[in-house]
Amino acid sequence: MRKILLFILFFLFNVSKAYSLIEVDITRGNLNPLPIAVSPLFSDSDTKQELDNETNIIKLGEKISEVVENNLRRTGLFNPLEKNAFLQNPDVAHLKPRFEDWKLIKAQALITGQVKFVDEKLRVEFRLWDVLAAKELMALAFTTVPENWRRVGHIISDKIYERLTGEKGYFDTRIIYVAEQGPKTKRIKKLAIMDQDSFNTKYLTLGNELVLTPRFNPTNQMVTYLSYFKNLPRVYLLDIETGIQEVVGDFPGMTFAPRFSPDGKKIIMSFAKDGNSDIYTMNLENRIVNRITNHPSIDTSPSYSPDGKFITFNSDRSGFQQIYVMKSDGTNVKRISFGKGLYGTPVWSPRGDLIAFTKLHKGKFYIGVMRTDGSGERLLTENYYQEAPSWSPNGRVLIFYRETKSNSEGKGFSAKLWSIDLTGYNERQVPTETDGSDPSWSSLLSN
């Protein structure tokens, strides 16, 4: 009995001690990019010779690490360190890094790797190290044909990004856009596709017909776009893997921005019927068209929420063009934008938490984001003319296009692709072979 009492007393004493522990809340940090060392992927002399003979690709390991380094730098979240500062050789570092050496150059994470050529296939392995904790965070290997080496670099980047940020990457993806050439009054517009880092550009149409608003299917590599055939708008489906193209249908009047539903089974778009522009869906299996909105105002630019339960669109039913959200069956329509100016092209984030939009106010165009209830509006970038934001598959970056003003002689006009992340600080031009507009980001290819 005495022991029990003593135990209770001791327990109480300990509890009181636990409460006396000093707690400090850390609610702020820096947004500086994480210093990361990307050590070149090494290969032994035999592999080097074989790779040189078989693939004609010199220094493949270094090239893959360059792809990784550039991908990470473009995110704005990482700061790849200068290779000249590295103190340890890549081969030794891959086996066991001397963390003190990497700490010395202020690296917080380290990537090492090796390239092998086995049975005419490329085997790329890499390791991600936490320099400050002196431990391995991740180790993976990929086997593929040598021509796929860039994709291997992108997949490695995705894995590293996910391990260090907690969210999926967006590097093993492609961007489809409208490639433009020629003077403004006589533009040739082709459908083009490229890797997200602007490599491997391919043109999918010849430029005979006007093409507009290509959009990726979120579940596979299908694309829907609008094209004019004999001055009539047509919605097309294009399978990028096979190159097979089919007409979904001819629609009356002006047709705008067809877009896939999240399950890829429907297309949502707006077209004018009897002089009234409303939102419609088309089931791709049975081609049945459903009217979603029925309002005398102009309803355009519909976009599904990632769960498919809601649709955001813009409408001038309040007198000015604003953003609305409704249930996917067209009921419960709510206006969510109440700021000054005109709002358009709303696109629901793949994460489901934000809606990106274009805003026109006092003659300037803005790309911004707001929460799905309209709160927390943030304008990310401002310019003379820019529109059509499209989300990266992880919902962190937006790609859009920006036009420059032509001078009095009609010269100087250009249209370029740009990207910006949600912080609003990491704004970059996305290089394209020609001018470009209407970009759309694919889902991850390696899913």
Next chain:
Amino acid sequence: MSKSILLSSAFHAIIIILTIVTIPFVAKKPLDLPPLISVELIQISEKTNIPFAPKAKKIIEKIKEEEKKLVSEQAPPKKVKKIKPEAIPMPDQKVEKIKQLDDKQNPEVEDTKVKQVSEFEKKEIFDPTNIAALIDKSKENLAETDIKSDKITQSQDKSLNNVGLTLSEEDALKAQIFGCWSIPLGLPYNENLMVRIKLKLKPDGTITDSEILDHARMNKPGQNFYKVLAESALRAIQLCQPLRVPSTGYERWKDLQLNFDAREMLEG
């Protein structure tokens, strides 16, 4: 008819009686109020200096602040930090005691470090079969401290041990960690992802041990964001050490809990 006459006369009678009773009060002479005398209120404790706990603590803090001011006026703060522990006795007697014992047994500095750690561990390990011994030891410790330390510093230390870090101390620590913590920007702002890390510190602010209090959550499926946040917090601590801890009151902050919460930053 007669009833109503009776009721009316009864009411009238009541009213007449009430008027007779109240009129003398109305006619009463006003009271002779005494002239106003001003009274000055004096804090007796300021004069008598009765050392009961809360006020004594305030006085001690005042004295300490004055001492700090004097020191800062005489010398730059960096130098003071280095000199202070040698010049002014550390307020945590327990550490001193261990050091002194160690000096007798073994003069090497490393030994004191080891003993310090083991002393800490002893407190963490609880043996229910040996409670009496623990109580006895605590009594011995109390007795020793009573004898050894002089009265003023002892009360100072005790009062300091019972409070957390001062605002300036906490701000200095926070500012240091803010600079070291690279927040993973991919984390969702609408999830509860607070990471609590318990630290064991040396008097110079270096970390002897760090423990994530919800460690089990790190390895649970679907907790990638938590894991990333926890790792970033650990990196920040490693990068920051030695931490900017106060030069005195080691007993107060030798165990410290840092709560990392990035929601405010991520929400924008």
